[in-house]
Amino acid sequence: MVVIRLARGGAKKRPFYNIVVADSRERRDGRYLERVGFYNPMASGQEEPLRVVFDRVTYWKSVGAQASPTVQRLLDQAAKKAVGTPAPAAA
Numbered sequence: 001m002v003v004i005r006l007a008r009g010g011a012k013k014r015p016f017y018n019i020v021v022a023d024s025r026e027r028r029d030g031r032y033l034e035r036v037g038f039y040n041p042m043a044s045g046q047e048e049p050l051r052v053v054f055d056r057v058t059y060w061k062s063v064g065a066q067a068s069p070t071v072q073r074l075l076d077q078a079a080k081k082a083v084g085t086p087a088p089a090a091a
Helices: 054-062 069-083
Strands: 002-011 014-023 034-039 050-052
Touching: 002 054, 002 069, 034 054, 050 069, 054 069
Parallel strands: none
Antiparallel strands: 002 014, 014 034, 034 050
């Protein structure tokens, strides 16, 4: 089965995660098919904490890839941020 999951990188106590599409039998940080984004939980200031390429995620889901629960939560956050909050209606 193909899964969309996090692959850990970065230094000790400074995690950085790549959002990757991989075969479920591969190791967490092992070989993957495609990198579709990243998550930086330690981002501060102007650093970007989360980036996702939604068209590739949509493609992989359409061919049967399953997102891990954590990646699904991050995808929902990114989608909400991409849409943003609607502007108030002018009176």
